[in-house]
Amino acid sequence: MSDTFTALVLEEVDGEQRAALKDLTTADLPADDVTVRVAYSTLNYKDGLAITGKAKIARRLPMVCGIDLAGTVEESNSPAYKTGDAVVVTGWGLSESHWGGYAQKQRVKSDWLVPVPKEFSLKQAMAIGTAGFTSMLCVMGLEHMGVKPGEHEVVVTGAAGGVGSVAVALLAKLGYKVAAATGRPELRDYLVSLGATSIVERTALAQPSGRPLDAERWAGGVDTVGGEVLASVLRGIRYGGAVAACGLAGGANLPTSVYPFILRGVSLIGIDSVMCPKPARLEAWQRLARDLPLAKLEAMTVVEPLSQVPQLAEDIIKGQVRGRVVIDVNA
Numbered sequence: 001m002s003d004t005f006t007a008l009v010l011e012e013v014d015g016e017q018r019a020a021l022k023d024l025t026t027a028d029l030p031a032d033d034v035t036v037r038v039a040y041s042t043l044n045y046k047d048g049l050a051i052t053g054k055a056k057i058a059r060r061l062p063m064v065c066g067i068d069l070a071g072t073v074e075e076s077n078s079p080a081y082k083t084g085d086a087v088v089v090t091g092w093g094l095s096e097s098h099w100g101g102y103a104q105k106q107r108v109k110s111d112w113l114v115p116v117p118k119e120f121s122l123k124q125a126m127a128i129g130t131a132g133f134t135s136m137l138c139v140m141g142l143e144h145m146g147v148k149p150g151e152h153e154v155v156v157t158g159a160a161g162g163v164g165s166v167a168v169a170l171l172a173k174l175g176y177k178v179a180a181a182t183g184r185p186e187l188r189d190y191l192v193s194l195g196a197t198s199i200v201e202r203t204a205l206a207q208p209s210g211r212p213l214d215a216e217r218w219a220g221g222v223d224t225v226g227g228e229v230l231a232s233v234l235r236g237i238r239y240g241g242a243v244a245a246c247g248l249a250g251g252a253n254l255p256t257s258v259y260p261f262i263l264r265g266v267s268l269i270g271i272d273s274v275m276c277p278k279p280a281r282l283e284a285w286q287r288l289a290r291d292l293p294l295a296k297l298e299a300m301t302v303v304e305p306l307s308q309v310p311q312l313a314e315d316i317i318k319g320q321v322r323g324r325v326v327i328d329v330n331a
Contacts, residue, residue, distance in 0.1 A: 227251030
């Protein structure tokens with residue numbers, strides 16, 4: 001088997017970070033204990049930020065981008081994994097402090113690996129990826145805070161994106177009524193097909209308000225946007241409800257007051273998928289295998305070659321990507 005492989009590498013050129021396809025060898029890989037023959041990676045908003053240079057995601061250069069990977073173990077110095085095992089890695093600093101998934105081979109720490117559940121192919125595992133994993137953590141967070149299916153909707157912001165699409169499908173499968181908030185009303189039919197019971201125009205949530213509270217509308221929320229949108233969602237959560245916050249596409253500031261928390265007992269749950277402990281990871285993947293409808297996962301997923309990632313990175317930053325994009329690193 002050849003030691004040479006292709007990767008998308010971020011380097012500094014003329015004072016700017018630029019990504020380009022390069023040939024590497026196994027000798028270039030990090031000195032960790034499991035070598036993975038990568039089959040697929042994914043496209044995420046964080047990948048878009050790194051490759052376009054909109055944010056300095058990589059903490060050192062050169063950096064192989066891609067925050068996710070799925071493949072088979074090629075070589076292992078860990079008793080926990082053997083050659084041929086199907087594995088997935090999400091987070092753990094991939095593409096930040098450790099080389100990531102936009103490569104045909106990668107070497108990672110065995111503690112970061114999760115066995116791919118038998119219900120999923122490698123492609124399906126990456127159709128889930130960080131986005132779907134984060135969605136499941138959000139759902140688990142809402143459940144932990146007592147948000148149950150009922151007559152009142154759970155709102156999902158950024159609903160047509162990767163995290164949002166999977167969250168809509170998961171919540172609908174679990175019996176929740178789902179209000180899908182999006183800035184792309186032309187995707188109404190797509191969101192309804194995933195299980196949304198109503199569509200909310202993002203502009204209705206993105207406007208600043210002088211009110212500390214709005215009418216009690218939603219039992220809970222999954223927020224991928226942050227900023228004014230998250231503040232608006234918090235104002236409309238019913239007594240005792242909760243919001244799982246996992247993104248900042250709309251801004252990192254939170255222009256809200258304490259009123260939702262001290263007058264309605266609303267809980268704001270922070271969701272981190274990067275350094276999430278192993279037991280929670282395993283539980284989330286087990287829940288995904290049980291609760292995520294595979295037909296809906298397939299319907300929200302497209303597969304693109306590694307060479308298209310630079311253009312796709314521009315598209316996702318502009319909000320022009322729907323659902324999940326799987327990257328075939330061998331195409």
